[in-house]
Amino acid sequence: MTASLRQAAVDLDAYRANLDLVREWMDPVELMAIMKADAYGHGLEPIALAAVDAGVRWIGVLTVLAALRLRAIGVDEAVRVFTWQHAPDLDFRDAIDSAVDLGVSNVPELERVVDAVDHRPARVHLGFDSGLHRDGATPEHWPDLVAAALEAQRAGRIEVVAAYTHLAESSDDEDSASVAAFDAAVEQAEDAGLDIPLQHVAASLAGLERKEFRKDMVRMGANLFGIPGADGVSAADLGLEAVMTLRAAVAKTKRVPVGTGVSYDYTYRTATETTLVLVPVGYADGVPRLAQGRLEVAINGKRYPIAGRVAMDQFLVDVGDDDVRVGDTVTLFGTGEHAEMTVLEWGAALDTIGEEIVCRIGARVPRVYEGHDAEGHVAEYLRGER
Incomplete structure (x- = not known):
């Protein structure tokens, strides 16, 4: 121990080893390293810098404020930083100017993003609610969001980067139904004339257990910190290391x-x-x-x-x-x-x-x-x- 009465030791070698292992599992799919909640309590900035040094090119944080913290310490635009929970009165200008990717779930939110655009288009991921009911446009409101996004993109105000959803991970059958609903929503958007370059659906557990859900990118959080979410499965069982x-x-x-x-x-x-x-x-x-x-x-x-x-x-x-x-x-x-x-x-x-x-x-x-x-x-x- 040091002179400190208490400490949380964070092993960055273990984090790097977990990153390398998970990327090997996911290959050739892109990995987004999720670092919400101050990198699961491990410290956002050091974890993000370790990930960038390891070659990670997508990072997910909950808020624009957290994303701007990363830009402020030199995480440059070669690393895409995705954020999806926005305060109702958030001014998106700093996020857009810093090339922060914005998850957008409804038309009013998209309108606020569009109104904040100045020198460069906003990078937008369209969220679809496939059944978790936390985030994303419902099937009823998805066509309106798609139409508004298509209009804004044609006007040069936004760049639609991706469509995404989050699964409830309740059962295999229910998750399969959710992914089918998401697939139908993407097809509906493309039929309306909106190109969807990337799709991301699966987080740590679904990305690990359901290869068919990996799409273009998997969002990984807990596994990278040596905390597998599967019942009865230890980190050692998977070759992961506690961080x-x-x-x-x-x-x-x-x-x-x-x-x-x-x-x-x-x-x-x-x-x-x-x-x-x-x-x-x-x-x-x-x-x-x-x-x-x-x-x-x-x-x-x-x-x-x-x-x-x-x-x-x-x-x-x-x-x-x-x-x-x-x-x-x-x-x-x-x-x-x-x-x-x-x-x-x-x-x-x-x-x-x-x-x-x-x-x-x-x-x-x-x-x-x-x-x-x-x-x-x-x-x-x-x-x-x-």
Whole structure:
């Protein structure tokens, strides 16, 4: 550990290895590396620079603000940055001028994009709602969006880059029906005279499991961070590597007698005289308050249960008579190679998914970048030179 009481170590070599593996799986289809939610909690700028250094030419982020962060650190227009969730009052001018690709889901949104065009046409991806009902034009409103896009493109105001949708991943049959609806929508657009150069449909799970859904490009997020979404499938099963390891340093130790109540509500009492260890990570950092009985942490190659309620800033661990000292490293989750739980095990224990675990790790936990890819452009960024 460093002097920091807590840290999330981000292994850029592992991210690069996952990128290379997933691109091999998807070949010859293009890969869009998804980096929403601050790159799933790993840090947008370093992850994006590592991806660009690895040759990635499509990046997906949720908002225009995130896309402009990437342009500001030198991710140039050779890398396409796609964004799809827009505030109702967003002024699209900076996005258009910075060649940010814009997902558009309805006619009013397209009109706002067109009104913001000045020196160059806006790069637009038309969203179709194939059944997830979060984004995209419904089948009823799709013809209107297509007609408006065709008019704007003929006027030189936009360039239609792609059509896209997102699948519910509910069942094979329902996903197949959704893709069939999307295919019909694309055919309808092309029959109306609108050329659709690219199509992207599948995200991490569908892209992995349904080769026929890959179209021209697959949007990959969780797999790139070593977090496969398939039930019962570990990262190791797929050859993926965990990218984030969450660590802390033992802050205090205390010897207590049998029957000692521990933390709020005394939901845990010691069975024998024992040593309690204070770990300075709490629910403000992303460790759930109700982790007792569900999560264990690793110290010196051995797992120990969380004892009592997790507090805002810390929790306690019962280590018995073992020799655990202040400053020893506590690994909350990681690769699993040193007895610690993995992020997928955390997800299973908490009845959620690994993506939620890494995304909820709080901002006060410093991200520390490790590996060969922490050199070059990433190092320049970390030194404040980009």
